[in-house]
Amino acid sequence: MYLRRIPKLIQSYYSGYLWRVKTKEKIAYLTFDDGPTPEITDWVLNLLKQYEAKATFFLVGENVKQYPDIVHRVIDCGHFLGSHTQTHLNGWKTETKVYLKDFLQSCQTINEYSGFQxxxxxxxxxxxxxxxxxxxLPTHEIVMMDVISGDFDLNMKGKDCFKYVKKHVRKGSIILFHDSIKAWPRLEIALPKTLEYLSEQGYRFETLPVNREVKQKLELPIA
Ligand SMILES: [Zn+2]
Incomplete structure (x- = not known):
């Protein structure tokens, strides 16, 4: 079982990470993990365009290598790219050195294939x-989320994913979706509803803020 809305206690324990953006404005931050994925990512791009919505895509480096054209389209639409490691590693099960190498590789892959830092x-x-x-942390904001759509959960229905988002969203929320094959049956239902509902509520959708200067040359202090 996972938590839909991350309790304040957990958020403050991991306070070095970004869980939600502090803002008084009606802004929501849509994020999409695990892509790029043929057809699905393009479907997301088209839908976002209809709402003049910007988002942040957390890409898996290996997928970037396979589908660089999709990555270019994501950038051309004005969205941001973030790293989601090169091979989708679980940090708790991976040696730090290996993890950092994989992370660094993903940043380099994204940069090499798209020019995006x-x-x-x-x-x-x-x-x-x-x-x-x-x-x-010295070079990258570690982005978590405060609203989990649950689109990756095979036991959920798309309309229920939307209901969770609707219930928990607030100003500055970072909302987690996946542009993946696994999430598609739920994403297909939940994302259009989310965009429609939040737009009606007066929300706009932006790329994540950049809170630190990214070092041009990525050098990680590997302990
Ligand atoms: Zn993932």
Whole structure:
């Protein structure tokens, strides 16, 4: 079982990470993990365009290598790219050195294939050790989320994913979706409803803010 809305206590324990953006304005931050994925990512791009919505895509490096054209379209639409590691590693099960190498590789892959310099990192499964985070934080914001749509959950229905988002969203929320094959049956239902509902409520959708200067040359202090 996972928590839909991350309790304040957990958020403050991991306070070095970005859970939600502090703002008094009606802004929502849509994020999409695990892509790029043929057809699905393009479907997301078209839908976002209809709402003049910007978002942040946390890409898996290996997928970037396979589908660079999709990555270019994501950038052309004005969205941001973040790293989601090269091979979708679980930080809790991976040695720090290996994890950091994989992370660095993903940033380099994204940069090589798209020219984009990532400023954001989202650990797969939300699992990262303090040692791993310590090395990444100087160059990248570690982005978690405060609203989990649950689109990856095979036991959920798309309309229920939307209901969760609707119930928990607030100003500055970072909302987690996946542009993946696994999430598609739910994403297809939940994302259009989310965009429609939040637009009606007066929300706009932006790329994640860049809160730190990204070092042009990525050099990680590997302990
Ligand atoms: Zn993931």
């Amino acid at each position: 990532t400023a954001h990192f989202r650990p797969p499964y939300g699992k990262i050790t303090r040692a791993q985070a310590r090395s990444i």
